[in-house]
Amino acid sequence: MLGRELADALARRGLDCAGTDLDCDITDAAALDAFAAGRGFAWIVNCSAYTAVDKAEDDEARARAINAAGAGNLAAVAARLGAALIHVSTDYVFDGRASRPYDETDPVCPLGAYGRTKAEGERLVLQACPRAVVLRTAWLYGRHGQNFVGTMLRVMRERPLLRVVADQRGTPTHTATLCDVIAEIVVRGTLAPGIYHVTDGGETTWHGFASEIRDRAVELGLVPAACRVEPITTAEYPTRARRPAYAVLSKRKIVAWLGRELPPWRETLAAYLRAWAAEHPS
Numbered sequence: 001m002l003g004r005e006l007a008d009a010l011a012r013r014g015l016d017c018a019g020t021d022l023d024c025d026i027t028d029a030a031a032l033d034a035f036a037a038g039r040g041f042a043w044i045v046n047c048s049a050y051t052a053v054d055k056a057e058d059d060e061a062r063a064r065a066i067n068a069a070g071a072g073n074l075a076a077v078a079a080r081l082g083a084a085l086i087h088v089s090t091d092y093v094f095d096g097r098a099s100r101p102y103d104e105t106d107p108v109c110p111l112g113a114y115g116r117t118k119a120e121g122e123r124l125v126l127q128a129c130p131r132a133v134v135l136r137t138a139w140l141y142g143r144h145g146q147n148f149v150g151t152m153l154r155v156m157r158e159r160p161l162l163r164v165v166a167d168q169r170g171t172p173t174h175t176a177t178l179c180d181v182i183a184e185i186v187v188r189g190t191l192a193p194g195i196y197h198v199t200d201g202g203e204t205t206w207h208g209f210a211s212e213i214r215d216r217a218v219e220l221g222l223v224p225a226a227c228r229v230e231p232i233t234t235a236e237y238p239t240r241a242r243r244p245a246y247a248v249l250s251k252r253k254i255v256a257w258l259g260r261e262l263p264p265w266r267e268t269l270a271a272y273l274r275a276w277a278a279e280h281p282s
């Protein structure tokens with residue numbers, strides 16, 4: 001999802017970018033070296049990951065090979081090339097017990113295998129590459145790949161009533177916001193190595209997110225007005241992996257560097273749905 005959007009976003013800005021997928025397997029260090037040889041990369045952006053949060057509980061070794069060792073391989077390649085690395089990580093490195101937005105310096109304490117392997121990846125990347133930037137993001141949606149917005153739009157067309165978890169807080173984030181920040185980091189080249197939080201602005205629950213999708217989508221004629229979204233608790237919707245109850249990230253470091261706030265999640269969602277409606281006329 002993020003990788004395709006980023007390749008498009010960088011190309012639109014006239015930046016020369018070699019986008020890869022499984023053709024460049026990050027768990028294969030020799031293949032990465034061979035791919036990078038002689039290409040003079042100045043930046044490497046790691047959007048790849050094992051992202052199936054529930055499946056990772058029963059497949060932790062594979063998740064670790066990609067999210068930790070694979071990320072470390074990329075960082076080592078970047079270090080050998082003298083390139084800078086942008087590595088994307090997640091709010092799920094936290095346990096969600098906080099009652100204020102998580103700071104970059106707060107200790108990580110993941111609840112599940114996905115978060116554990118992503119936290120290990122952060123550590124390996126920062127150790128292996130002196131020019132590494134780790135961007136933690138959250139609740140991503142975008143044009144490519146499966147995501148919550150796409151699932152909600154589909155299910156709202158199929159069913160009159162949806163029940164959505166209302167006791168997990170976080171920030172929906174459009175991939176376009178993150179791609180803008182990544183492009184700015186590359187173009188300006190002045191961001192100090194370290195960890196940064198990048199999400200859209202504000203916070204809500206999955207139920208709040210689904211309700212906003214519903215309201216905007218009804219206005220755009222994408223889903224029936226009769227569709228209702230009912231709040232439920234996490235206990236009523238058990239999943240294999242535990243998720244943090246509170247996963248709001250403080251963006252103070254990146255906001256200070258950008259010199260601007262990141263857009264409120266409701267605004268980016270509304271823009272995304274308008275574009276979606278224009279691309280999918282009924």
Ligand SMILES: NC(=O)c1ccc[n+]([C@@H]2O[C@H](COP(=O)([O-])OP(=O)(O)OC[C@H]3O[C@@H](n4cnc5c(N)ncnc54)[C@H](OP(=O)(O)O)[C@@H]3O)[C@@H](O)[C@H]2O)c1
Nearest residue numbers: 001002025026027048049051088089090137138139140145
């Ligand atoms: N989605 C979210 O809500 C969310 C939230 C917070 C953070 N993040 C982070 O944001 C980043 C982007 O996530 P996303 O949502 O764009 O995930 P995604 O759509 O699942 O994309 C991850 C990509 O990595 C590829 N990949 C897996 N193993 C690989 C390997 N060994 N070598 C090369 N590529 C490999 C996957 O290919 P296959 O699909 O073929 O396996 C997939 O195309 C990840 O770091 C993720 O942890 C995501």
